[in-house]
Amino acid sequence: MNPRAKARIEAEIQRELSDIIATEAKDPVLKQALPDIVGVELSHNGQRATVYVFAGDEGTREEVLAAFAKDAGFLRTELAHRIRLRRVPALRFAWKDPLERRPR
Secondary structure, X not given: OOHHHHHHHHHHHHHHHHHHHHHOOOOHHHHHHOOEEEEEEEOOXXXXXXXXXXXXXXXXXXXXXXXXXXXXXXXXXXXXXHOOOOXXXXXXXXXXXXXXXOOO
């Protein structure tokens, strides 16, 4: 997969997942925490996507990640209805603070 296509797909997944969570998520943890999708990293073959989320409060980290893991199937199905891909990648969720700097 060429880098431009990969970046376009990552941005589209990020945009659509943000919308799905804001409008269609029914999980009370996700409704209360209002998590942000801060990035998506697609695997080299496009079969898996790591979705980086942040909800502002480190105390809710485990709850939010568990809610995402539980709803991964629903989110992937909704994503399949919204984007045109031959195969929608399996979703894996990870916590990422957008303000935290990476060590050099």
